[in-house]
Amino acid sequence: MGDPPDPDLISDLPQSIIESILTHLPIRDAVRTSILSTKWRYKWNSLTQLVFDEKCVTLCADRALVEKNLINFITRALFLHQGPIHKFQLSTSYLQSCSDIDQWILFLSRNDIKELVLELGEGEWFRVPSCLFHCKKLTRLELFRCELDPPPSFTGFLGLKSLNLHQVIVAPDVIESLISSCPQLESLALSYFDSLALNVCAPNLKYLCLEGEFKDICLENTPLLVSVSVAMYMTDDIAEHFEQSSSCNFIKFLGGVPCLERLIGHIYFTKYLSIGHDLGRLTITYSHLKVIELYQVSFEDMKEIFVVLRLITSSPNLEELHISGSSNTLAAIEALDLDLWEKESLSKCTFPKLKLVKMTEMSGVPHEMEFIKFLLGSSPELEIMSIMPCGYVVDGRLNMLIELVKFRRASARAEILFIQD
Numbered sequence: 001m002g003d004p005p006d007p008d009l010i011s012d013l014p015q016s017i018i019e020s021i022l023t024h025l026p027i028r029d030a031v032r033t034s035i036l037s038t039k040w041r042y043k044w045n046s047l048t049q050l051v052f053d054e055k056c057v058t059l060c061a062d063r064a065l066v067e068k069n070l071i072n073f074i075t076r077a078l079f080l081h082q083g084p085i086h087k088f089q090l091s092t093s094y095l096q097s098c099s100d101i102d103q104w105i106l107f108l109s110r111n112d113i114k115e116l117v118l119e120l121g122e123g124e125w126f127r128v129p130s131c132l133f134h135c136k137k138l139t140r141l142e143l144f145r146c147e148l149d150p151p152p153s154f155t156g157f158l159g160l161k162s163l164n165l166h167q168v169i170v171a172p173d174v175i176e177s178l179i180s181s182c183p184q185l186e187s188l189a190l191s192y193f194d195s196l197a198l199n200v201c202a203p204n205l206k207y208l209c210l211e212g213e214f215k216d217i218c219l220e221n222t223p224l225l226v227s228v229s230v231a232m233y234m235t236d237d238i239a240e241h242f243e244q245s246s247s248c249n250f251i252k253f254l255g256g257v258p259c260l261e262r263l264i265g266h267i268y269f270t271k272y273l274s275i276g277h278d279l280g281r282l283t284i285t286y287s288h289l290k291v292i293e294l295y296q297v298s299f300e301d302m303k304e305i306f307v308v309l310r311l312i313t314s315s316p317n318l319e320e321l322h323i324s325g326s327s328n329t330l331a332a333i334e335a336l337d338l339d340l341w342e343k344e345s346l347s348k349c350t351f352p353k354l355k356l357v358k359m360t361e362m363s364g365v366p367h368e369m370e371f372i373k374f375l376l377g378s379s380p381e382l383e384i385m386s387i388m389p390c391g392y393v394v395d396g397r398l399n400m401l402i403e404l405v406k407f408r409r410a411s412a413r414a415e416i417l418f419i420q421d
Contacts, residue, residue, distance in 0.1 A: 045077075045080050045081050045082050047081075048084055048085060048086040048087065049085075049086060049087040049115075050077065050078075050081075050085060050088050050089070051087070051089040051091075052070075052073075052074050052077075052088075052089065052090050052091070052092070053090075053091045053092055054066070054092050054093070056070060056073050056074070057069040057070050057073055063094065066094050067095060067098075070092065070094055070095065071095070071098065071100050074090070074100075074104065075100060075103075075104070078104060081111075083111075084111055084112040085108055085111045085112070085113055086112065086113065086114045086115060087113075087114065087115040087116075088108050088113055088115070088116055089115075089116075089117040089119075090104075090117065090118055090119065090120070091117070091119040092119075092120065092121060093121025093122060095121070098126070101126060101129075102129040105129055105131055106129065106131045108135065109131045109134045109135045112137050113135050113137065113138065114137050114138060114139045114140065115138070115139060115140040116135065116140070116141055117141075117142040118142070118143050118144065118146060119144040120144060120145050120146065121145070122145075125145055125146060125169055126145065126146050126147065127146070127147040127149070128143065128147065128148050128149075130150075130151050133150050133151060135157075136157070136158070137159060138157045138159065138160050139159050139160060139161045140160070140163075141157070141160060141162070141163050141164070142163075142164040142165075143164070143165055143166070143168050144166045144167060144168075145166070145167045145168075146168050147168070147169040147170070148165070148168050148169065148170040148174065149171075149174070150174060150177075150178065154181075155181060156181025156182055156183075157182050158182070158183065158184065159184055160182040160184060160185055161185060161186045161187065162185075162186065162187040162188075163179070163182065163185060163187070163188050163189070164187075164188075164189040165189070165190050165191070166189070167191070167192045172196055172197065172198070175190070175198065176198065176199050176200075176201070179201065179202055180201045180202070182202070183203070183204065184204055185202045185204060185205055186205060186206045186207065187205075187206065187208075188202065188207070188208050188209070189208075189210075190210050190211070190212065191209070191210075191211040191212060192211065192212050193214070194212065194213045195213050195214075195215055196213065196214050197214070197215045197217075198210075198214060198216065198217050198218070199218045199220055200217070200219050200220060200221075200222055201220045201221045201222075202221065202222055203221050203222070204224060205222045205224060205225055206224055206225060206226050206227065207225075207226070207227045208225060208227070208228045208229070209228075209229045209230075210229070210230045210231070210232075211230075211231040211266075212232075212233060213232070213233045213234075214232055214272075216249075216252075217230075217249075217252070217253055217272075218252045218253070219252070219253055219254075219255075219256055219257060220256075222256065222257060223256060223257070223258065223259065225259060225260055226260060226261040227260075227261060227262045228257070228260065228263050229264040229265075230264070230265050230266065230269050231266035231269075232266070232267060232268040232269055232272055233267065233268070234267075234268050234271075247276050248275075248276050249272055249273050249274070249275045249276060250273045250274070250307060250310070253272075253273060254273070254311075258285075258286065258287070258288075259288050260286050260288060260289050261288045261290055261291070262289075262290065262291045262292075263289065263291070263293070263311070264293040265293065265294045265295065266295045266296070267295060267296045268296070269294065269295070270294055270296075270297050270298075270304045270307045270308060271298070271301070271304060273307045274301070274303035274306070274307045275303075285314050285315075285316065286311075286315045287316060287317060288317065289311075289314075289315040289317065290315075290317060290318060290319045290320065291318075291319065291321075291322075292312065292315065292318065292320070292322070293322040293323075294311075294322070294324070295323075295324045296324060296326040296361075297323055297324065297325060298325070298326040299326075299363075299365050299367040299368045300365055305340075305367055305371070308371075309346070312351070313346075313349050316351075316352070316353075317353050318351055318353060318354050319353050319356070320354075320355070320356045320357075320358075321354060321356070321357045321358070321375070322357075322358040323357075323358070323359055323360075324359075324360040324361040325359070325360070325361045325362050325363055325368060325390065326361070338367075338370060340370075341370045341371075341373070341374055346374065349374075349378050350378050350379070350380065350410075351375070351378055351379045351381075352380060352381060353381060354375070354379040354381065354382055355381055355382060355383045355384070356382075356383060356384050356386075357375055357379075357382065357385045357386065358386045358388075359372060359385070359386065359387045359388070360387075360388040360390075361389075361390040362387055362388065362393070362400070363389070363390050363392075363393050364389065364397075364399070364400045369400070369403060369404075372385070372387070372404065372407065373407045376407045376408065376409045376410065376414060377407065377408050377409070377410050378410060379410055379411055379414070380410045381411055382409070382410070382411040382413070382414040383411070383413055383414065383415065384414075384415050384417060385414060385416045385417070386417040386419060387400075387404065387416065387417065387418050387419065388419040388420075389420070397420065400418075401418050404416055404418065
């Protein structure tokens with residue numbers, strides 16, 4: 001008699017472990033395991049996570065053929081599938097406004113779908129079918145290049161925790177209604193929206209990422225926010241709207257976020273916060289705020305300087321501060337109020353936990369240098385002050401460096417890094 005065959009240890013693993021293995025494979029390879037043996041023929045078709053992309057089929061120059069093969073592959077995979085589907089992700093540039101996607105979403109709405117990601121390519125926007133709004137168990141929804149229009153009967157996704165809308169065509173009031181009708185929402189990302197006035201009411205929201213042209217942003221009920229990232233783009237219409245605004249944007253945006261831990265503000269963010277402000281009346285303390293990143297701050301605009309000072313002086317546990325200056329000089333620079341830095345209210349400020357400061361795109365204007373001096377003299381635990389001048393400052397770099405080394409340092413360990421490239 002010959003030696004007994006080696007035991008098939010992999011095939012006899014528990015189904016949960018086999019599913020974990022198959023989930024880490026591209027869906028095309030997971031389906032191919034059906035040819036390994038009779039035991040493996042239907043192992044893949046009970047996967048609860050299905051991720052489809054262009055790698056599912058063989059790519060060629062014939063775009064129509066690739067699209068046809070991709071549709072057939074996904075349709076067949078869903079037809080043969082058994083059991084619930086918790087995650088469905090479609091990321092491809094070959095399918096745009098495709099009626100088959102409607103049928104797939106209808107199928108998913110009947111199979112306990114929890115996570116749905118549609119990332120479609122350039123071309124015509126895909127209009128999301130109404131059956132999406134019957135997916136009552138959704139916890140995550142990500143839509144890219146889609147058109148969204150909930151039916152009047154839609155009352156919200158009661159279990160949704162993550163919402164990401166990227167280049168989505170949707171009415172402004174629909175966005176606000178959608179956000180407020182998702183009571184468990186924890187993560188919200190909106191990008192590439194035009195002239196949007198947004199009022200966010202989400203009591204459980206923790207993570208917020210906004211990118212686009214915003215006329216207004218009001219965080220009405222977001223007491224649990226811990227991380228905020230905002231990139232604002234400016235048009236002539238929005239700039240005119242800002243000039244006519246009299247409300248305090250700082251209060252509307254940051255007046256009700258006491259749990260904030262990380263704040264990232266990209267282009268025009270400090271400009272937006274400075275509109276209509278009366279920072280002297282603010283009493284909020286950001287006790288949890290540890291990291292602040294502000295980009296393109298104009299140190300030739302006193303209002304923006306006051307915004308930065310209000311943020312950092314209201315953050316007693318600040319550990320990292322990243323600021324980049326704005327290379328856009330004002331036609332008429334405001335009268336220099338350098339006495340600001342000698343005021344008693346600032347002289348008493350300390351940042352007991354600030355260890356890292358990064359200043360980039362510095363042009364060496366007086367308020368920039370005074371701000372650096374203020375930080376060096378008020379941060380007893382500072383370890384690194386990194387300074388990078390902007391590209392067009394060439395002749396003044398040596399003067400900047402000479403002035404920097406003269407500044408008093410509250411921390412004996414503080415190291416100044418002057419990075420020229």
